[in-house]
Amino acid sequence: MYKIKLDQFEGPLDLLLFFIKRDELNIYDIPISRITKEFLEYVNLIKMLDLEIAGDFILMASTLMHIKVKMLLPREVDEKGEQIDPRTDLIQALLEYKKYKEVAEEMGYFETDQRKVSFRGNFSEDEKIAPPEYDILLKNVTLFDLAKAFKKAIQDLKPEVVHEIKKINITIDEQIQFILDRLEKDKELHFLSIVDGMREKIRIVITFVALLELTKMGQIGIKISDNFNDFILYKLEVANG
Amino acid sequence: MDSIYYQVIEALIFSSDEPLNSADIIKAIKGLDGEDIKITPDEIEETVDILNKKYEEESKLSFRISKIANGFLFSTRPEYAKYLGFLSSEKSKRRLSQAALETLAIIAYKQPITKPELETIRGVNSDYILNTLLEKNLITISGRAETIGRPLLYGTTDEFLKYFGLYKLSDLPKPREIDEIMKDEDFLDQKRKIMMNLIEDDVQNEIKESTENNASE
Numbered sequence: 001m002y003k004i005k006l007d008q009f010e011g012p013l014d015l016l017l018f019f020i021k022r023d024e025l026n027i028y029d030i031p032i033s034r035i036t037k038e039f040l041e042y043v044n045l046i047k048m049l050d051l052e053i054a055g056d057f058i059l060m061a062s063t064l065m066h067i068k069v070k071m072l073l074p075r076e077v078d079e080k081g082e083q084i085d086p087r088t089d090l091i092q093a094l095l096e097y098k099k100y101k102e103v104a105e106e107m108g109y110f111e112t113d114q115r116k117v118s119f120r121g122n123f124s125e126d127e128k129i130a131p132p133e134y135d136i137l138l139k140n141v142t143l144f145d146l147a148k149a150f151k152k153a154i155q156d157l158k159p160e161v162v163h164e165i166k167k168i169n170i171t172i173d174e175q176i177q178f179i180l181d182r183l184e185k186d187k188e189l190h191f192l193s194i195v196d197g198m199r200e201k202i203r204i205v206i207t208f209v210a211l212l213e214l215t216k217m218g219q220i221g222i223k224i225s226d227n228f229n230d231f232i233l234y235k236l237e238v239a240n241g
Numbered sequence: 242m243d244s245i246y247y248q249v250i251e252a253l254i255f256s257s258d259e260p261l262n263s264a265d266i267i268k269a270i271k272g273l274d275g276e277d278i279k280i281t282p283d284e285i286e287e288t289v290d291i292l293n294k295k296y297e298e299e300s301k302l303s304f305r306i307s308k309i310a311n312g313f314l315f316s317t318r319p320e321y322a323k324y325l326g327f328l329s330s331e332k333s334k335r336r337l338s339q340a341a342l343e344t345l346a347i348i349a350y351k352q353p354i355t356k357p358e359l360e361t362i363r364g365v366n367s368d369y370i371l372n373t374l375l376e377k378n379l380i381t382i383s384g385r386a387e388t389i390g391r392p393l394l395y396g397t398t399d400e401f402l403k404y405f406g407l408y409k410l411s412d413l414p415k416p417r418e419i420d421e422i423m424k425d426e427d428f429l430d431q432k433r434k435i436m437m438n439l440i441e442d443d444v445q446n447e448i449k450e451s452t453e454n455n456a457s458e
Contacts, residue, residue, distance in 0.1 A: 010340050011365035056365045096362055099416045103350070104342035106414040107405055111336060114406035116322035117307065120258050120315045142381045142398075 012060030013097040015042060020094075027094060030087055032071055036064040063090065168200050175203075175210035183220065183235045192230045242284045246270060250288050251306075260312025260403065289313055310402035311409060344370050345379060345401065349413055353383045353394035371395065379404060 009015045019035055020027055043061050047054045070086035078084050182189055191211070195204045211233060214220045218236060225232045253269060254261050263282040271278055289306050296302040307316040317325060337345070347362050348354055360367050374380045383396035397410070407413065 010343055011363055013364040053365075060364065093362075093364070097364065100346045100350070100362065101343060103414055103416050104339070104346040107342050107346055108337075110405040110407070110414075111342075113319065114404060115336075116319035117406065118317045118322075118325050119307075120255070142378070144375050144382050 010101075012039075012057045013094055014101070015039065015057070016060070016094060017098055017101070027091060030091070032064060032068045032087065036061070036068050039064055166200075168202050170203055170206050172206055172210050172213060175207045176214055179207070179211055179214060179220070179233070180235075183233065188232050188234045190225060190227075190230050190232055192227075194233070242280050242288075246280065247288055247292065250285060251292055254289075254306055254313045255315055257314065260310040260314045260399070262312040265312075285313075307406065308408040309406060310399040340370050341374060344374060345397070348374075348380055348395050349397050349401070349410065350416065352396040353386075354396075355386050355388075355392040355394055357392065359395070 009018065016035065016039070019025070019038055020030065025031065025035075039057075039061055043054065043057045046057060067086045067090060075083040075085070179189075179194065182194060194211075195207055198204050198207070211220065211222075215222060221234050221236050223232050223234065249270060250266055253266050263285040266285055267280055267282070270280055286308070289308065293305050296305050303321055304315055304317050306313050309316075343363065344359065344367060347359055351358065351362075356367060356371060359371075371380070375382075378398055378400045380395050380401065381398050382393050384394045385391040386394055402408070402410070
């Protein structure tokens, strides 16, 4: 198998035109079966290299195979009773593409010529500030530029961070008493039900420290709850000694 | 039109670093000398031709007035390109890729055109190339189609005309009719032209490199 330089082709249509030109095929009578085979070889090659580009080529490969199948079936007939060549759409697409490919080539010569020309104004920016006239303010600015700038401004917008310091008067002793009071009413308490309704993080932390303290003192016990994110406190009968 | 305006038109074009269109020239002349001065866009074009002829034949000047992007702009003659390129980085920018040229050709002829229409003709996804061309200001969004989804419409810009040295869009090469494409006799000729362009570029690069080396030695 010969190797094809990949970046030579701008797309599947370009590749097909290459095959047609190389083998001097008649564009109106493309040997679909032969071209499909060659096309698939190429697709397999680029599939290994670049899947993104391969997508467009795989689509064309499936179109070619679709045409190949249709060629084997009896021809469909249009309103006038003439047979429809399944290749018609492909041929049209190829010719249309070829037309623009050729124009692009000519524009390439224009580009070459134009690159040899320098214009006046090929100097660095005038230091003096131009008068703010309306049409100068909008010079060379398109809707696309505005939309792009706006999008960037919105994206770069940093949210304002506000820190607020609030003093919360709370002590471990208070929370020990709080827990003990609660345990007077209920024999067993879920931890979550104690901290339920507490708004500040620090209050929950202190309460947690308080219950650790109570456990250390041997006043309460802790056991697991059915809910894995929770546990249960219960009062130990302290033998006051 | 009085021939005194040859110099006026010349001065006006000389003072501009963007293509100056005939409407602006007429506005300046009529604004100063009165609305009843008879001067037409055609006469201005003729004047530019006369000036160019004078530059070339009588004075042998190194510059001329280009008819470009719907206006007139002083430009250097191509013969001096390599000397100018040596000093300025402006022209050593990269050429457009084949994909970019192809896309521009389709947009130029089919404008206003939507992305799906463009992709149908090219047979490949064209997101990236459209963005590149928008960034380079060679195309612009010219509106939205009235079809489902109201897709964006793309068209070419004055910068496009300037880049390719065109006066009007109608100066674009005429696409060949399909029958002519089929004959394809000039294909080899085109190929030769491409090769020549490339060789020319190579030669220029070599000259540039060798002079740079000499300078550094």
